[in-house]
Amino acid sequence: MIKKAQLPLQTANLVIGFMVWVLLSSLLPFITEDISIPPERLAIVTAVPVVLGSVLRIPLGYYANILGARIIFIISFILLLFPVYYISETSSFTGLIIGGTFLGIGGAIFSVGVTSLPKYYPKEKHGLVNGIYGMGNIGTAVSTFAAPVVATQIGWSMTVKLYLILLLVFAALNFILGDRQEVKVKTPIVEQIKGVYKNEKLWFFSLFYFITFGSFVAFTVFLPNFLVTYFELEKVDAGMRTAGFIVVATLLRPVGGWLADKFQPLFLLMGCFAGLTIAAILLAFSPEIGLYTIGSMLIATTAGIGNGVIFKLVPFYFNKQAGIVNGIVSMMGGLGGFFPPLLLSTIHSMTGSYSIGFMAFSQVALVSLVFVVWLYYMDRVALAKDVFDSTGQGILVTDDKGKILSVNPAFTQLTGYTEEEVIGSNPNLLSSGRQSKQFYTTMWSIIGEQGAWQGEIWNKKKNGEEYLELLTINEVRNSSGEIERYVGTFSDITPSHEEGRRS
Template sequence: MMKKMQLPLQTLNLTLGFMVWVIISALLPFIKEDIPIPTERLALLTAIPVVLGSILRIPFGYYANVLGARKVFLASFILLLFPVFYISEASSYTDLVIGGLFLGIGGAVFSVGVTSLPKYYPKEKHGLINGVYGLGNLGTAITTFTAPLIAATAGWSFTIKLFIVLLLIFTALNFVLGDRKEAKVKTPIMDEIKGVYKNDKLWLFSLFYFITFGAFVAFTVYLPNFLVSHFELDKVDAGMRTAGFIALATFLRPVGGWLGDKFKPLFLLMGVFSGLTISAILLAFSPSIGLYTLGSLTIAVCAGLGNGVIFKLVPQYFSKQAGTVNGIVSMMGGLGGFFPPLMLSAINSITGQYSIGFMALSQVALASLILVIWMYYQDRLALSDEVFRSTGQGILVTDQSGVIRAVNPEFTQLTGYSEEEVVGHKPSILKSGRQSGSFYADMWKIITRTGQWQGQIWNRRKNGEEYLELLTINAVRNDAGEVIRYVGSFSDITTTY
């Protein structure tokens, strides 16, 4: 029963963490009325919680493995009590910066659940489970939608104090319902980092999440003020539209994880980055509110699906170092939400528009699309190489002139020749002398006519021992129909002769 409680409990934990994470950005229109904030510092203020929330994801993911999710969530909610109260009493820009920095703890808890929850479910459900957990992103929507409504009548300071009550409730819930017997891993963090940092897939996944989750966070923190200042919408309307963006992206996250369980995740990412590229180009042309809404909603769809798919891929490739890798990948996603608002603000101050920033997003998304395609074909090549090297038959590959270019380990096992000893030579190095010249002439006539030959042939190992093999030779042709290589596969059948 306790294990079944962990998915809903940790999802609700993430919801609260994200609710607290965006307090400042959601209430900024109200806070500005009481605390003077320079326009050029608005983007920095909303981005500050993202920084700590991103960086802390690495240790949070690691300690979720070492200590268990229960202890990490408990400590997080207790620590969040202090910055939340401090911000509720803020009277200066500096107070907001200090409190906002520590609000990042609310965003850091993301890596706790994606590390802990897969322990309770089989691999074929990891995409869906991490996607369901990702519904906790709705916390940003809840705060963005409800906080302005409450603040409009009760004031922003009282609104923030309400979060203290929620933090106390969830501290108690985790103390009672958190799993004390969760499986734990105690590998030193530096050992885990050393084991993964040279793996190119870690950095590719980090880039992909930098784009998808970064786009989600960037639009979450930037849309409320952007819609008010650029389209002159009232604050509540802007909050509702932003909440709609967040809700759409968040509800599609488990859909992305589920699709990742059912279909090829890399194919899905190709569609995600194609959509991001097109929608960012649309936004670059500063369209009307209608087209701007269409472009933003397309980004929400692609970001939501992409977030779910990526966290299906992480445990698939990094099962033993999931905590640290989840932390690094999710940290890069959080940082992806830090830089775009600053970049857009800087570009707007220089050019008076946001077009260059959105065009930059489209180009990065296009580059990611190309990398996903490259990764897909690299995986196919790796699979082919794995089959080539692990098959139980000896295999040799020659060029069109019959010179050996590659052999597999089983070839060495059967013949005694290493790859270095045969590459550059012709297969005649294996001849036993039992077959006549006419035998080989007839064999190559058949290969030239049909592209294939199969039969029994006597060859000689490196130690001089003769053996009988069942040999199959296939001609490999290019699109023009020209032979580019020959592949021979054989097995030793001496004992059955």
């Protein structure tokens, strides 16, 4: 019963964490009525919670494996009580920065669930499970929509204090319903980092999440104030539009995870980054509110699906180091939400336009698309190499002139020759001398006519021992029909030959 409760419980935890995380950006139009904040510093107020919310994801993801999700969630919610209360009582810009920094704990708990929940489900469901958990992003929409409505009735300070009640309730729920028996993984953090930091996939996934989740966070904290100042919308209207953006991105996250369980995840990412590129170019032309809404919704759609796809890929490629990798990747996603608002504000203050910032975003998305395509083809090459290296048959590849280009480990095991010893040589170095010249003439004649030959042939190992092999030779042609190489596969059938002679 407790194990079945973990997915809904941890998803609800994330809702609360993200509600707290975007508290300042949700209420900023109200806060600025009481606290004087220079326009050029508004972006800093909304961005500071993102910093700690990103950096803390590494240790929280790691300690979720060491201590279990239950303990980490309880501690996080108790710690959040202090900055929330501090913000409700502050009356200065400095106070908002100090309190806002520690609100980042609410965003950092994301890495706890994506580390813990896959332990309860088979690998073919990890995409969907992490996607459902990721729907906790809806917490940003709840705050963005509800906080302004409540603040119009009781003021922003009392609205902030209501979050204290939610934090206490969920700390208690995790104490009661959290899984005390969760499987723990106690590999030291230094060993985990050493095991993954040289893997280029870690940094590719970090970049991809930097763009997809970063664009989600950036628009979440950027839109409320932007819609009020640029389009002169009412504060509640701006909050509802931003909430719509968040809801679309959040609901599509499990869809992305489910699609990644069913189809090639990298193909899905290609579509996501193509969509982000197009949307950012559209926004760069500073359209009127209708087209701006379309561009924003396209970003919500592609970012939401992309977020779900990426956290299918992480446990697939990093099963034993999922905690630390989830922490690093999700940290980069959080930082992706920190820089764009600051960049857009800086560019706007210098040029009076947001167009250059959106165009820069489109180029980063386009570069990411190129990287996904490259990673897909590198995966295919790696798969082919794994098959080449692991097959039990000896394989040698020659060019069209018969010079050896490559051999596999089974070739070395069967013949005694290492790859370095045979590269550039002719396969006749294996010749035993038993076959006549006519034998080889006939063999190559058949290959020339049919493109392949199979038969038995006596060859000689490096130590001089003769052996009978079953050999298959196939020619490989390019798109122009010209022969590029020959591939020979063989196995030692001497034991069965001698057994047949004895019988």
